Structure formats: structure tokens, C-alpha cells
Amino acid sequence: MNSPAPPTSKWAGDAMQARLRRRYAAERRFRWFGFGAVALSVGFLLFLLVNMAAAGLSGFSQTRIAVPVDFRGSGLSINLDRMTREQAQSTLAQQGLPDLLTLSATAAFGPEGEHYLGAAAGAVARDAILGDPSMLSRQVIIDLPAASAIDVAAKGAGDAVSEAAVARLDAQGKLSSGFDTLFLSGADATDPTLAGVWGALKGSLLTMLVTMLFAFPIGTFTAVYLEEYAPKNRLTDIIEVSINNLAAVPSIIFGLLALALFINMFGLCGGSPLVGGMTLALMTMPVIVIAARNAIKAVPPSIRDAALAVGASKVQVVFHHVLPLALPGILTGAIIGMARALGETAPLLLIGMRAFVGDAPAGLCDRATVLPMQIFLWSDEVDKGFVENTSAAIIVLLIVLLSMNAIAITLRNKFEQRW
Amino acid sequence: MMLVLGLALVAWLTGRAKAMRLTTDTDTRPHSRPQYHGWYVALWAALPALGFLALWAAISPGLVTGAVLSDPAASALPADAFIRSAILGEARGLASGTIGQGFNPASAALVEPYRAAMARFSSIGIILTLLLTFAGGAFGYTKVSHHFRARTRVERVVMLVLMAASLAAILTTFGIVFSLLFESLRFFGKVPLVEFLFGTTWAPQSGDVRPDTFGAIPLFWGTIVIGAVIAMIVAIPLGLMTAIYLTQYAHERVRRWLKPTIEILAGVPTVVYGYFAALTIGPALRDAAVALGIGGASSDSALSAGIVMGIMIIPLVSSMADDSITAVPRAMRDGSLALGATPSETIRQVLIPAALPGVMGGVLLAVSRAIGETMIVVMAAGQSANMTGNVFASITTVTVQIVKLMTGDQEFESAKTLAAFALGLILFIVTLLLNIVALRIVKRYRESYE
Numbered sequence: 001m002n003s004p005a006p007p008t009s010k011w012a013g014d015a016m017q018a019r020l021r022r023r024y025a026a027e028r029r030f031r032w033f034g035f036g037a038v039a040l041s042v043g044f045l046l047f048l049l050v051n052m053a054a055a056g057l058s059g060f061s062q063t064r065i066a067v068p069v070d071f072r073g074s075g076l077s078i079n080l081d082r083m084t085r086e087q088a089q090s091t092l093a094q095q096g097l098p099d100l101l102t103l104s105a106t107a108a109f110g111p112e113g114e115h116y117l118g119a120a121a122g123a124v125a126r127d128a129i130l131g132d133p134s135m136l137s138r139q140v141i142i143d144l145p146a147a148s149a150i151d152v153a154a155k156g157a158g159d160a161v162s163e164a165a166v167a168r169l170d171a172q173g174k175l176s177s178g179f180d181t182l183f184l185s186g187a188d189a190t191d192p193t194l195a196g197v198w199g200a201l202k203g204s205l206l207t208m209l210v211t212m213l214f215a216f217p218i219g220t221f222t223a224v225y226l227e228e229y230a231p232k233n234r235l236t237d238i239i240e241v242s243i244n245n246l247a248a249v250p251s252i253i254f255g256l257l258a259l260a261l262f263i264n265m266f267g268l269c270g271g272s273p274l275v276g277g278m279t280l281a282l283m284t285m286p287v288i289v290i291a292a293r294n295a296i297k298a299v300p301p302s303i304r305d306a307a308l309a310v311g312a313s314k315v316q317v318v319f320h321h322v323l324p325l326a327l328p329g330i331l332t333g334a335i336i337g338m339a340r341a342l343g344e345t346a347p348l349l350l351i352g353m354r355a356f357v358g359d360a361p362a363g364l365c366d367r368a369t370v371l372p373m374q375i376f377l378w379s380d381e382v383d384k385g386f387v388e389n390t391s392a393a394i395i396v397l398l399i400v401l402l403s404m405n406a407i408a409i410t411l412r413n414k415f416e417q418r419w
Numbered sequence: 420m421m422l423v424l425g426l427a428l429v430a431w432l433t434g435r436a437k438a439m440r441l442t443t444d445t446d447t448r449p450h451s452r453p454q455y456h457g458w459y460v461a462l463w464a465a466l467p468a469l470g471f472l473a474l475w476a477a478i479s480p481g482l483v484t485g486a487v488l489s490d491p492a493a494s495a496l497p498a499d500a501f502i503r504s505a506i507l508g509e510a511r512g513l514a515s516g517t518i519g520q521g522f523n524p525a526s527a528a529l530v531e532p533y534r535a536a537m538a539r540f541s542s543i544g545i546i547l548t549l550l551l552t553f554a555g556g557a558f559g560y561t562k563v564s565h566h567f568r569a570r571t572r573v574e575r576v577v578m579l580v581l582m583a584a585s586l587a588a589i590l591t592t593f594g595i596v597f598s599l600l601f602e603s604l605r606f607f608g609k610v611p612l613v614e615f616l617f618g619t620t621w622a623p624q625s626g627d628v629r630p631d632t633f634g635a636i637p638l639f640w641g642t643i644v645i646g647a648v649i650a651m652i653v654a655i656p657l658g659l660m661t662a663i664y665l666t667q668y669a670h671e672r673v674r675r676w677l678k679p680t681i682e683i684l685a686g687v688p689t690v691v692y693g694y695f696a697a698l699t700i701g702p703a704l705r706d707a708a709v710a711l712g713i714g715g716a717s718s719d720s721a722l723s724a725g726i727v728m729g730i731m732i733i734p735l736v737s738s739m740a741d742d743s744i745t746a747v748p749r750a751m752r753d754g755s756l757a758l759g760a761t762p763s764e765t766i767r768q769v770l771i772p773a774a775l776p777g778v779m780g781g782v783l784l785a786v787s788r789a790i791g792e793t794m795i796v797v798m799a800a801g802q803s804a805n806m807t808g809n810v811f812a813s814i815t816t817v818t819v820q821i822v823k824l825m826t827g828d829q830e831f832e833s834a835k836t837l838a839a840f841a842l843g844l845i846l847f848i849v850t851l852l853l854n855i856v857a858l859r860i861v862k863r864y865r866e867s868y869e
Contacts, residue, residue: 023764052695229581394694
């Protein structure tokens with residue numbers, strides 16, 4: 001108590017002012033660091049999306065070359081009145097339509113012309129003929145899809161030879177480009193101009209169907225049991241701990257489990273949507289359980305009490321009152337879990353979905369591929385034409401994911417109740 | 420199966436109809452409402468029959484094979500067990516139409532006996548199933564009466580179903596632990612555990628098993644360099660500063676938009692990140708390294724995979740840090756500000772130290788996520804097991820090697836495949852420990868402020 005009074009600070013002194021300035025500068029700096037971190041994160045996201053969009057949009061278009069084809073004297077003839085479309089298609093192929101196209105290209109563009117036409121040219125010409133059979137008796141100019149090398153060069157990334165060819169064709173006004181319908185309707189192929197995402201997209205849809213069928217009921221039931229009925233005992237504790245742990249297990253571990261269990265022990269069909277879906281269901285289930293528990297917890301106890309008071313049984317309380325009220329929340333969680341499963345690749349690599357599949361899968365036990373796996377497979381291809389295919393497939397995947405998340409958010413905003 | 424379910428629907432309708440008659444016929448009300456009686460009858464019709472179907476599916480192939488083997492045509496089969504089962508399998512495929520053309524001529528003779536046996540046993544199965552359906556349904560139907568407590572019975576079944584569903588989580592966990600342990604033990608029978616954990620050469624060969632080629636240290640090194648060092652150097656500062664800016668500085672409206680935007684980073688599929696790292700970041704870093712004169716640069720580099728992985732993890736770190744900063748009591752912050760500290764001084768000297776346990780928990784979770792991440796490193800980090808400190812060089816990780824070992828063309832029993840399970844076991848244990856520690860830290864921290 002006898003200590004001397006502390007020296008009074010000189011608030012207006014130079015030293016104090018300098019300190020204050022330093023502190024304010026540090027404050028501003030810190031604030032800018034924070035802003036910089038946010039800007040960097042958002043900037044990276046934008047860079048990623050713009051990069052993919054720029055590289056991928058050209059994957060949806062296709063370079064076409066106008067080729068004059070003279071059908072007179074070619075010997076091609078079909079009769080649509082007597083033939084089915086399939087018969088007509090095979091007749092044309094047998095009568096030498098592909099050879100005729102090659103000959104026409106050579107005649108029009110010189111000896112290297114036969115390398116200009118893509119693998120899909122035959123199919124396009126065939127469809128054109130089927131649309132207008134009268135062209136078989138005259139000379140017509142058909143826009144045929146270009147070969148992969150030409151296609152890549154026309155989009156500005158080809159080698160010197162193809163660049164020169166493109167420059168020449170362009171000068172003659174032969175080049176045009178249009179929407180590549182084959183990319184959305186085809187399956188994987190060895191030629192990039194033929195390859196499409198439909199096979200992978202259908203594989204993804206089938207896989208998600210299986211995942212949904214397994215993960216949604218089991219996840220919801222588990223959540224209902226844990227929230228509403230489970231007695232406080234050892235077993236319940238073990239269930240809770242294992243669910244929390246499963247949610248954090250690396251996805252590749254689920255692949256190992258599925259390989260050992262589903263394929264080697266149960267002998268299920270490997271590389272199929274069935275096994276893939278079941279694997280992803282194991283992964284998605286904990287996510288759904290956690291979301292569903294939160295949704296069930298959010299239903300106020302007064303509703304349960306009211307139902308019990310008018311004589312409902314415990315099962316009736318849950319199935320008539322709690323579950324319908326919690327359903328939007330559960331669905332939101334389920335959709336978000338499914339979106340995560342849809343983008344997952346690693347566990348599927350292990351159960352044999354890493355294979356070339358040239359057809360869209362017809363059933364749950366067919367060999368199939370899924371969208372992210374298709375992206376992975378294409379990214380490994382050497383052919384330059386697959387680069388834009390990869391980016392375009394990524395755009396398709398991101399669009400699917402975005403729409404799933406949009407559905408989840410709308411659902412939540414529309415049905416969310418505050419009690 | 421469809422037939423059984425259809426009949427169960429019929430059972431539901433008849434049971435309910437009978438119960439409805441009960442309600443209208445008499446004055447006193449029955450114990451349960453009609454649809455519960457319906458459910459009761461339907462369950463009796465469907466459950467025993469479905470159970471029998473499952474059982475039948477498991478035992479009938481054995482019965483079919485037995486019947487075929489007792490056929491005179493089977494006496495010509497060779498005695499060797501392996502060839503014998505190959506021929507039998509082929510004949511089965513031919514008979515059911517899954518294989519178009521036989522490879523072994525001996526199988527052709529067995530197709531007819533197979534087809535006959537299959538037809539016989541499948542019709543026996545169908546008849547027995549239908550009998551069970553009708554018997555169960557009839558039994559349930561006779562029970563429907565005035566005082567019968569159908570609802571209680573049905574609810575007991577519902578509870579059983581709920582409990583069985585929640586056991587699925589335990590089964591999955593045990594399935595993971597046992598399948599990993601079982602295959603790993605077989606691997607450690609071929610390669611000693613010490614050799615595996617502390618060996619420094621990773622070069623698994625197909626063919627003979629040489630224990631000294633299964634040293635996993637280079638893989639652990641690569642995993643730590645990429646997942647725990649480079650990715651964290653990117654993710655921790657960015658994630659923490661993002662959380663600080665969003666919670667302390669950003670306007671409420673801005674925050675409402677920015678937070679979900681940053682969460683998108685976590686929602687982008689990892690294969691997209693991997694493609695991006697391999698195609699854009701990797702070559703750019705290699706060119707930069709070459710320009711700087713750093714040797715050993717590769718377009719598959721630890722740095723490109725680590726950076727991209729760090730970016731992927733930013734939202735995880737930032738949301739955990741966000742939660743723990745918001746959980747710091749407001750009085751602490753206000754007190755510091757009232758003493759004249761600037762906001763940044765308050766954040767650095769009061770909020771962050773107070774929130775540190777929560778932030779640390781988030782970082783541990785992020786590390787566990789990073790070392791288990793597969794696609795980014797598969798596509799961008801390379802396959803060569805180097806023990807190098809050069810972050811521009813190609814480096815490999817545990818997950819990359821699991822994928823590499825599993826997607827080759829070897830048999831399931833080979834040492835290489837088993838090695839993947841051993842690596843998986845290590846990965847599982849490490850991530851599990853990280854998660855348990857992280858969750859415990861976060862929980863204790865939360866309790867201390869409540």
C-alpha cells in the first residue's frame with residue numbers, strides 16, 4: 001500500500017502514439033491476413049471450377065467435316081418399307097458404307113483424308129441415310145465427325161500435322177462444330193470421339209439405388225432405435241461408439257472389407273453396381289444415422305407426451321408422429337450422404353470396378369463403372385482426346401452433385417420447423 | 420419372392436377384413452385395430468416363407484450337385500478334385516445359360532442332368548415355400564379374434580427389426596476388424612511383423628515372397644510427409660485464419676454466403692482434386708522446380724498432392740476452429756476488449772489460447788482424414804517408394820500402395836494382396852486412434868466451458 005503511485009501515462013506523448021500506430025498497423029495486417037485466407041480459399045475454388053469448365057466445355061462439342069459423298073453407283077440400297085431399322089443399318093454396313101466414306105474423304109482431301117474421319121462417322125452417315133433414303137441416288141454433302149487428332153487440333157491443342165490439316169480444312173470452309181450427342185448417350189470406348197458418359201452415369205444411378213435401398217432403412221431404423229428405445233446399457237454404448245468410428249474410417253478400408261466379405265466370402269458378382277452399392281451403403285449408413293438422430297432429437301418431447309397421453313403405444317408414437325416430423329431432416333442427411341457416396345472412387349477401385357466397360361450396365365449384377373471411376377480411367381489415357389472428355393465428365397459429375405445438394409437445401413428450407 | 424410378398428398382401432387384406440367384421444358384428448371393441456390384425460397375418464405368411472427361401476438358396480446348390488454326381492453320366496468324371504469342380508462349374512453355367520459355349524467337352528454330358536436336377540429342386544423349393552406361406556397365413560388368420568392382442572405382437576416384431584438394424588453398425592465394425600486382422604495375420608505368417616514395420620525397402624515382387632522387400636517405412640514416411648506435413652502447412656493457417664475472419668471480422672451477411680461457399684471445397688469429389696493436381700498443379704510445380712534448379716523434380720510430386728489435399732481439408736479445419744472459437748465465453752472476449760486490446764490482440768492472446776484444445780482436435784481429425792485420403796495421392800503423388808526429403812520428387816503413400824497391390828492381376832491369396840490388408844490394418848488403427856484422441860480432446864474442452 002505504500003508503493004509509489006505509478007507514473008501517469010502520457011497519452012499524447014510521441015512514444016505512446018508510435019506504439020498505438022504500431023498496434024493499429026498490426027491490427028490491420030491481421031485483418032488482411034484473415035481476408036487473404038478466405039480470398040485464397042474461395043479463389044482456389046473458383047480457379048478449380050473455371051479451369052474444369054474451360055477444359056471440359058469443349059468436350060461437349062464435336063468437330064465435323066463436310067464431306068461430299070457420291071452415292072450414285074455405290075451399290076448401296078435399302079428399303080425402309082421392308083426392313084426394320086436394325087436390318088437397314090446392318091445392310092448398309094455390309095454393302096460397304098464405311099469404305100465409301102473413306103473413299104469420299106480421300107477423293108476430297110487427298111491421300112491423308114482417310115485419317116480425317118472419326119470412328120463415329122459411319123454411324124452418323126447411316127443415320128443420315130435412314131432419315132432420308134432418297135440421298136442414296138444423288139451426291140450429297142454430309143457433316144461427319146472428325147477423327148480425334150483433328151478434333152483436338154481444331155480446339156487448339158493438337159500436333160503440328162493435324163494443325164496444318166485443320167488450317168487447310170478451315171480455309172476451305174469445311175469445318176463446323178456441333179453438340180456431341182454421343183458423349184451423353186455413349187459408353188466408354190477406345191476412341192475418344194466415340195466415348196461417352198451414359199454408361200458411367202447409368203452405373204452410378206444403379207449403384208446409388210442399391211446404396212439407398214440398404215443405407216436409408218437401416219440408417220433410419222438405427223437412429224430411431226438409438227434415440228427412442230435403446231436402454232442405457234453396454235450394447236447401446238458399443239453401437240454408438242462403432243457408428244461414430246465408422247463415420248471416420250478412411251473410405252479405402254471399406255473397399256478392403258467389401259473385397260474380403262462380399263466378393264471372397266459371399267461370392268457376389270464383383271465389379272457390379274450391386275457390390276459397389278453395398279460397399280457405399282456401409283460407408284453412407286453412419287452419415288444417415290447421425291443426421292437422422294439429430295432430426296429425431298429436434299422433435300420436441302411435448303409431441304411424444306401428447307401422443308402417449310391419448311393412448312398411443314410407443315411404436316405408434318414414433319411411426320405416426322415423430323418419424324413424419326423428422327423425415328425432412330432425415331432425407332436431407334440421406335441426400336448429402338448419397339452425394340458423398342456418388343463422388344467416392346477409392347473403395348470401388350478395390351472391388352473390381354476399375355475395368356473397361358463398353359456398354360451401359362443392364363442389370364445390378366453386370367460389370368459396370370461409375371462416373372468418378374470413369375474420370376479416373378480417362379485421366380490415365382494417353383490419347384489427347386480424352387483430356388477434354390475427362391473434364392467434361394467432371395462437369396457432368398459436379399452438376400449431378402450440385403443438383404443433389406440443391407435438393408437437400410431446398411428440402412431443408414421448405415420443411416424445416418422451428419419449435 | 421414376389422409371389423410370397425403378393426400372398427402376404429392378400430393375407431393382410433383377409434386378416435384386416437376379418438377384424439373389420441369383428442368390429443361391426445359386436446358391441447365391444449376388439450383389443451387391436453383391424454390393420455394390426457392384417458399385419459399380424461401378413462407377417463405370419465411372409466416371414467417363415469422368406470426365411471425358408473433364404474435357407475433354400477443356401478443349401479439347394481449342394482443338393483443339386485449331389486443329385487448330378489449320383490447320375491450315371493457323372494461316373495466318367497476324372498478323380499482330380501480341381502478338374503472335377505471346374506467341369507462341374509462349367510456344366511452348371513451351361514445349364515443355367517450364363518455361359519454360351521463349353522470349354523471342356525466332358526461338361527456337355529452333364530448339362531442335361533444338371534438342368535433336370537435344377538428344375539426338380541427349384542420346383543420343390545417353390546412348392547415348399549408356398550406351403551409355408553399358406554400354413555403361416557392360415558395360422559395367423561385363426562388367431563384373429565376379439566381379445567387377441569395383435570398390436571402387441573406386431574410391435575414386438577417392429578422392435579426386433581429396429582434392433583437388428585442397429586446391430587448392422589456393430590457388424591460392420593467387427594467385419595472390418597476381423598477381415599483386416601485375419602488377412603494380416605496370414606501375411607505376418609509370411610513376413611515377420613518387425614520386418615514389415617521397420618524395414619526400409621518396399622519393392623514387392625510377384626512370385627516368391629522375400630520378407631526384406633516388404634519394409635513399410637518408406638510408405639509411412641511418404642504418408643506423413645504428404646498428409647501430416649505438407650497438407651497441414653496449407654490447411655492449418657488457411658483454415659484457422661478463415662475461421663477467425665468469418666467469426667470475428669466478417670459481416671453477418673457476408674458470413675452467411677462465405678461459409679457454405681468454403682464448405683463446397685469439402686464437397687468436391689476427391690477424384691476431381693486428383694485430376695486437378697495431376698494435370699495443372701503438378702506440371703506447374705515441376706517447371707518451377709526445374710527453373711529453380713532443384714534436382715529430381717517430377718510431375719508426380721509430394722508437393723502437388725499435399726497442397727491440393729490441404730486445400731480439400733481447409734473446410735474441416737475451419738469449421739472445427741469456428742465451433743471452438745464461438746464456444747469461448749463472450750465475457751472473456753469482452754473483458755479483453757474493455758482493457759483496451761485491439762481485436763487482433765484479443766484474438767491472438769485470449770480467444771486462440773482459450774480455443775486451442777478444440778482447434779487441436781480439429782487438426783487431429785484433419786490429419787486422420789488426410790492420411791486416409793486415396794484418390795489425390797493415387798493420381799498425383801506417384802508410385803515409387805522413396806525415402807526422400809525432396810518434396811518435388813515422386814513419393815508414395817500407404818493408400819497408394821493398397822490400391823496398387825489390389826489392382827494388379829494376382830490371386831487373392833498372394834503375399835502382395837495380403838500385404839494390402841496389413842497396410843489397411845495399420846491405417847485403420849492409426850486413424851482410429853487419431854479420431855478417439857481428437858474427439859476426447861474436443862469433448863473435454865466443451866465440458867470445461869459448460
